[in-house]
Amino acid sequence: MRRLFPVTDETAARDSGGGPGTAGQAGAEGADREWALEELAAAYAYPSGSGPAGSGPWLRANMVSTLDGAAQHDGRSQPISSAADMRIFGTLRALADAVVVGAETVRQEGYRPARAREDFAALREAAGQGPAPAIAVVSASLDLDFSLPLFTSPLVPTLVLTGAAAAPDRIAAAEKAGAQVVIAGDGMGVDPARAVRALADRGLYRLLTEGGPRLLGQLVAAGVLDELCLTVSPMLTAGDAQRIAGGPPVAVPRRFELTSLLEEAGFLFSRYRRT
Secondary structure, eight states: OEEEESOOHHHHHHHTTOOTTSTTSTTOTTSOSOOOHHHHHHHTOOOTTBBTTTTBOEEEEEEEEETTOOSOBTTBSGGGOOHHHHHHHHHHHHHOSEEEEEHHHHHHHTOOOOOOOGGGHHHHHHTTOOSSOEEEEEOSSOOOOTTSHHHHSOSSOOEEEEOTTSOHHHHHHHHHHTOEEEEOOSSSSOOHHHHHHHHHHTTOOEEEEOOOHHHHHHHHHHTOOOEEEEEEESOOOOTTOOOSSOSSOOSSOOOEEEEEEEEETTEEEEEEEEO
């Protein structure tokens, strides 16, 4: 893996052929090598202002897309991913207080509870976090299999975000399984801004969403997405797969700025923040 942007003294020296004793020596950010998890964690650290003592919650998305815009192949993201993409996926999870995910993605991807990772234990403890992030499932209908380990045996109780008009028997089924139901909307659906506030009220400020496309589209339309971590996969799939975000268009395109770009084996790992 190597850093393409921003260009630092190290990457510039590497690109100009700096030899031993210069900033381009082995181990520089511009070198093509496997990054340690600690380096990835530093590269993807949440803004220092996010949290109870700062500016509030910070919601980032992590998605993968092929060159022709497909977010999935055969309904899943794994076929267009890579080993480096999965390392970043794990790092982003390890940095988060909560992972926000849509019900359809839970069903399609076979979601399991987040696990504690020894490599990140000290980092999470220093940040005042528990051993693993909570999974927060967004669902209007609560049409979920509450017998799955995601609900019955998570390390941290799974949250279910739904609306006030959700069926009482489905709410009871979720709570019986051990999930914690959070009302984040006045009707059947979830209001994205209210969901972010509800999670922050529970002390969950560093938020990560892994989609799917419909949920990400709702977050974009509501203007609550702060950051997008997008992996561009060097693959072409054609077909009619979804884009990374779906749903009604926004009235005016929302502008984000590139803050980081890494590369490995043709995969580009970009990081954008809203301007």
